[in-house]
Amino acid sequence: MPFVTASTQRGPYDVIIVGSGAGSGQAAYTLCMEGVRVLMLEAGRRYTPARESAMFQTPDMAPLGEAGTPDKNKGFYDATVNGGWEVPGEPYVSIPDKWGSHFTWWRPRMLGGRTNHWGRISLRNGPYDFKPRSRDGLGFDWPITYDDVAPYYDKVELLIGVYGGDASLENTPAGPGNTLLPPPKPLVSDHLLMKHAPRFDIPVLPGRRAVLTQAQDHRTIPARLHPGNPRAQKILADAMRKRSPCLWATPCGQGCAVAANYQSTTVHLPPALATGNLDVITDAMVYEVTLAKDGRANGVRFVDATTGRHEHVTARVVVLGASAFETARILLNSKSGPFPNGVANSSGLVGRYALDTVGSSVSGQIPLLENLPPLNEDAADGLQVYVPWWLYQKQIAHKLPFPRGYHIEYGGGKGLPSIGTCAGLEWLTGGSYGRKFKEDARRYYGSFIYFDGRGAMVPNDNCYVEIDPRVKDKFGIPVLRFHWQWGDYEQRQAVHMQETFGEIIESMGGRVQSPVITDPVKAIAPGGYMIHEVGGTIMGADARSSVTNRWSQTWDVPNLFVADGGVFPYNADKNPTLTIMALSWRMSDHILDRMRRREL
Amino acid sequence: MTDRRTTIKLIIAATAAFPALRARATYMLEPGASEPGNVRQFEPTTQGYGPDPDLIKAYEKGAFWPLTMNAQQRQLAAALSDLIIPEDEHSPAASAVGVVDFIDEWVSAPYPLQREDRATVLNGFAWIDSAAQHRFAQPFARLHESQQRAICDPICNASRAAADLKVPAQFFATYRNLTAAGFYTTVAGRKDLQYIGNVPLTHFDGPPVELLRKLGLA
Numbered sequence: 001m002p003f004v005t006a007s008t009q010r011g012p013y014d015v016i017i018v019g020s021g022a023g024s025g026q027a028a029y030t031l032c033m034e035g036v037r038v039l040m041l042e043a044g045r046r047y048t049p050a051r052e053s054a055m056f057q058t059p060d061m062a063p064l065g066e067a068g069t070p071d072k073n074k075g076f077y078d079a080t081v082n083g084g085w086e087v088p089g090e091p092y093v094s095i096p097d098k099w100g101s102h103f104t105w106w107r108p109r110m111l112g113g114r115t116n117h118w119g120r121i122s123l124r125n126g127p128y129d130f131k132p133r134s135r136d137g138l139g140f141d142w143p144i145t146y147d148d149v150a151p152y153y154d155k156v157e158l159l160i161g162v163y164g165g166d167a168s169l170e171n172t173p174a175g176p177g178n179t180l181l182p183p184p185k186p187l188v189s190d191h192l193l194m195k196h197a198p199r200f201d202i203p204v205l206p207g208r209r210a211v212l213t214q215a216q217d218h219r220t221i222p223a224r225l226h227p228g229n230p231r232a233q234k235i236l237a238d239a240m241r242k243r244s245p246c247l248w249a250t251p252c253g254q255g256c257a258v259a260a261n262y263q264s265t266t267v268h269l270p271p272a273l274a275t276g277n278l279d280v281i282t283d284a285m286v287y288e289v290t291l292a293k294d295g296r297a298n299g300v301r302f303v304d305a306t307t308g309r310h311e312h313v314t315a316r317v318v319v320l321g322a323s324a325f326e327t328a329r330i331l332l333n334s335k336s337g338p339f340p341n342g343v344a345n346s347s348g349l350v351g352r353y354a355l356d357t358v359g360s361s362v363s364g365q366i367p368l369l370e371n372l373p374p375l376n377e378d379a380a381d382g383l384q385v386y387v388p389w390w391l392y393q394k395q396i397a398h399k400l401p402f403p404r405g406y407h408i409e410y411g412g413g414k415g416l417p418s419i420g421t422c423a424g425l426e427w428l429t430g431g432s433y434g435r436k437f438k439e440d441a442r443r444y445y446g447s448f449i450y451f452d453g454r455g456a457m458v459p460n461d462n463c464y465v466e467i468d469p470r471v472k473d474k475f476g477i478p479v480l481r482f483h484w485q486w487g488d489y490e491q492r493q494a495v496h497m498q499e500t501f502g503e504i505i506e507s508m509g510g511r512v513q514s515p516v517i518t519d520p521v522k523a524i525a526p527g528g529y530m531i532h533e534v535g536g537t538i539m540g541a542d543a544r545s546s547v548t549n550r551w552s553q554t555w556d557v558p559n560l561f562v563a564d565g566g567v568f569p570y571n572a573d574k575n576p577t578l579t580i581m582a583l584s585w586r587m588s589d590h591i592l593d594r595m596r597r598r599e600l
Numbered sequence: 601m602t603d604r605r606t607t608i609k610l611i612i613a614a615t616a617a618f619p620a621l622r623a624r625a626t627y628m629l630e631p632g633a634s635e636p637g638n639v640r641q642f643e644p645t646t647q648g649y650g651p652d653p654d655l656i657k658a659y660e661k662g663a664f665w666p667l668t669m670n671a672q673q674r675q676l677a678a679a680l681s682d683l684i685i686p687e688d689e690h691s692p693a694a695s696a697v698g699v700v701d702f703i704d705e706w707v708s709a710p711y712p713l714q715r716e717d718r719a720t721v722l723n724g725f726a727w728i729d730s731a732a733q734h735r736f737a738q739p740f741a742r743l744h745e746s747q748q749r750a751i752c753d754p755i756c757n758a759s760r761a762a763a764d765l766k767v768p769a770q771f772f773a774t775y776r777n778l779t780a781a782g783f784y785t786t787v788a789g790r791k792d793l794q795y796i797g798n799v800p801l802t803h804f805d806g807p808p809v810e811l812l813r814k815l816g817l818a
Contacts, residue, residue: 045652051656052655052656053655054655054656056798057655057656057658058785058790058798059785060785060786060787061658061659062659063649063659063661063663063664063705063709064705064706064709064711064714065702065706065781065782065785066785067713067714069648069649069709069711069713069714070648070711070712071648071649071650071651071653071711072649072651072653076649076653076655077655081651081652081655082651082652083651084651087651088651184804184806185804185805185806185807186806187806187807188807188811188812188815188817191807191812191815191817191818192815192817194817195816195817246804247800247801248800248801248803248804249797249798249799249800249801250798368815372811373794373811374794374795374796375796375807375811376796376797376799376801376804377797377807378797378798378804379804379806380804414793414795414797415797416790416795416797416798417784417785417789417790417793417795418785419781419782419785420781421780421784421793422780422781422783422784422793423776423777423780423781424773424777425780426757426758426759426773427759430757430760431756431757431758431760431773432756433683433684433752433756433776434683434684434686434749435686435688437684437685437776437780438685438686438688438690438691438792441780441784441792441793442690442792442793442794445793445795
C-alpha cells in the first residue's frame with residue numbers, strides 16, 4: 001500500500017516532500033518517474049476525486065441551496081474539504097486586523113490541496129515578468145529568465161493538458177505551438193467582447209485553462225516528456241488514457257471525477273504512485289526540518305493528526321511544498337544552534353516579501369443579451385477568452401500611475417442557476433414581484449457580464465509573515481502572524497481596472513451593476529482573497545538578498561528545496577500555478593542531476 | 601469595517617471566473633463585523649454540517665438542523681413566496697416546489713449570515729402581519745391578493761421606499777432574494793429559465809451563427 005503511516009513507512013527514502021498540491025505533486029511525479037524513492041507528507045486527509053467529487057449535484061440537493069458557510073466557504077459542493085479561510089484549531093494572526101490591510105489565508109487540509117478546486121487558469125509568465133527590476137527599477141529580478149523556464153512550461157502544458165491559443169503578444173508568450181489543446185468556442189457574451197474590444201485597443205485571446213478539451217495524445221506526449229525512459233512513458237500513457245476529455249458540464253471547482261481537468265490528485269499523483277516509488281502519509285502536520293551534525297537536512301518532524309503523536313521521518317533530501325507561507329512557517333519554527341532564527345534563514349528573509357494578486361471586479365447588464373433563446377453555455381466552465389495586459393508601452397513611457405499590469409478574466413452566459421442568479425434585480429426591475437418578477441427573471445437571466453481584473457503586485461517591506469510569539473495551534477505549533485499593506489501601485493492599478501471595465505460595459509450599451517469604485521483603498525480586494533500566495537522564501541542571485549537560489553535550493557542548506565510559490569520574488573499578473581509547476585519540475589531535474597553526480 | 605454591501609461586492613471580487621460560482625453567497629471573514637440582529641426566538645442550537653460533510657448524498661431540508669418556523673410563520677411564508685413567485689404558464693408557484701422549506705432551513709441555520717437573515721425575516725413577518733391586522737383585520741396569509749399588494753407595493757423597492765418603511769423594504773428585498781434562490785435552483789425553476797446545461801456532451805459547438813448574426817456579433 002502506498003498510503004502508509006509513520007510506523008508502516010518503507011524507508012529509506014531519497015526525498016521527503018512536504019505537501020501534495022501543484023508544486024509537491026509535480027516534484028513527486030518528476031522524481032518518482034526517474035526511480036527516486038519519495039515519501040510525501042500531507043497535513044490533511046486522503047482524498048479520492050473519482051469517488052468524492054459532487055460533479056452533477058445541483059444547488060437544490062445541498063443545504064442552503066449550496067451557499068457558502070463558515071464550514072464550506074465557497075459552497076457546499078466546492079471540492080475543498082477541511083479547509084478554507086479558517087481551519088478549526090489552526091488559527092493565524094493578522095496585524096493590523098482592519099479592512100483593507102489584513103490578510104486572509106486560505107488553507108485546504110486535504111490530499112492535492114488547492115488543486116482540487118482551483119480555477120485552472122494557466123498563464124505563462126513572460127520575459128518581462130522574470131526581469132521586472134531591469135525593466136522599470138522596482139522590486140527584484142528573478143535569477144532566471146523566461147528562456148530558462150520556457151521548456152518547463154512546454155512540459156507542464158503537455159503533461160497536465162492546457163487549452164489555449166497559439167498567438168504570442170508582448171510579454172504574453174505562447175510556447176512552441178504544439179503544447180496546447182484547442183480552446184472552447186466563445187459564448188455569445190464572448191463575441192460581444194470581441195466586437196467591442198478593438199475600440200479600446202485591447203486584445204482578446206483564447207483563454208488558457210488546465211482542462212482537456214480533447215483527449216491527450218498518449219502516443220506521442222510520453223516520449224516527448226520522458227525520452228529514453230520506456231517505463232515512465234508506459235506509466236504516463238496509461239495515466240493519460242484514464243483521463244476523460246471534458247464533458248462540457250459541471251463546475252470545475254466541484255472537482256472532476258473523470259480527471260478532465262488538472263488536480264494533483266488526478267494527474268500528478270496517480271502516475272507517481274504507479275511507479276511504486278511514492279509513499280504517502282496523510283494527516284501529517286509537519287512543523288520542523290531537522291538537521292544532521294554536518295548542517296544538512298536529514299528529515300522532518302510532524303504531528304500525526306490522527307494519533308497526536310510526534311513523529312520523525314528521514315531522507316537524503318527535503319523538499320518543502322506546503323504552500324508559500326506554510327513553508328515559511330516550517331522554516332521559521334525549525335530553530336537550532338546554527339539557525340536560531342529558523343533554518344535556511346541566515347538572510348533574515350524567510351517570510352519576507354509575501355505576495356498575492358491584485359483583484360478588482362465590475363459586472364454589468366447588457367440589454368442585447370436579454371431574452372436570448374435557450375443555450376447550453378456551460379462550455380468548459382469559464383474563460384473561453386481573456387484579455388492579456390496591453391499597455392506595456394504606455395507604462396514604460398511613465399504614462400500610467402502604476403508600473404505593472406493586469407489581465408482581464410471575463411465571463412458571462414446562461415450558467416447553472418444558483419441562489420444568486422435571480423437575486424438583487426431591483427436595480428433593473430424597480431422592485432417587481434408576482435408574474436412580472438418571473439418575466440423579469442427570464443428576461444435578465446444570462447444578460448450579465450463579469451470583468452475580473454487580476455494584477456501584478458510589486459513586493460514591499462510591509463507584507464510579511466513571522467511567528468506569533470504567543471498563539472499556538474491545536475498541535476502546539478506556533479502560528480503565523482501576517483502583516484499586510486497594499487502599495488499605492490496596486491491600489492491605483494485596481495482603480496484603473498474599475499474605470500476601464502466600467503467604460504467597456506457602457507460602450508456595449510450596458511449598465512454597470514454597482515458604481516465604479518474610484519477610492520484606491522476600496523477598489524482592491526483584501527490580501528489573500530485571490531488565493532495566490534507566493535513569496536516568503538524568494539529566490540535570488542545571492543545568499544544575502546534571498547532565501548533560495550535559481551534552483552529553488554536554500555542557500556544555507558544544500559539538500560533543502562522549496563517546491564511551492566514561496567520562491568517567487570515577484571508576482572506578475574499571471575496566475576501562479578503553472579509557473580509553480582514549471583519551477584518544481586526544473587528543481588526536480590536539478591535534484592536528479594545532483595543525485596546522479598552523488599552531490600545529494 | 602465594512603458594510604454588507606461592500607462585503608458582498610468583495611465576495612464577488614474574490615470569486616474566480618466561473619459564472620456558476622460567482623453568484624453564490626460566499627462566506628468570508630469580516631473583521632469587526634457587528635453581531636447578528638436582535639431576534640432571539642427559536643434560536644437554533646444545533647451546529648452546522650462541519651467542514652467535511654458527505655457531498656455525494658442528497659439532503660432533505662432539515663437534515664442537519666431542525667426547521668424552526670411555526671405553523672403561522674410557514675403560512676405567511678407560503679403566502680408571501682407565492683405572491684412573489686405565483687404559478688404561471690411556465691412554472692408552478694414557489695410554495696409548490698419546496699420554497700417554504702428552503703426558507704425555513706435558511707432562517708434556522710446556525711451560520712452568521714443566516715442568523716442575520718433570520719432576524720430580518722422574522723421581524724419582517726411580524727411587521728407584515730401587524731400591517732395586515734391593522735389595515736384588514738386579518739393575518740397576511742388570509743388576505744386577497746389585492747390586499748396583499750396594498751401592503752407590499754410600498755415596500756417592494758428598497759431604494760424608493762418611504763423613510764419609515766426602509767426596514768420593511770429591506771426585509772422584502774431579502775425575502776424576495778430568498779424566494780428566488782429557493783425557486784430558481786429547483787428543477788422547475790431551471791426549466792422556467794430554460795436552462796439546458798449540466799448534461800454531458802461529446803462536443804461543445806458554441807452559439808448558432810444565425811443567432812450571432814441576428815445580434816450583430818458575427
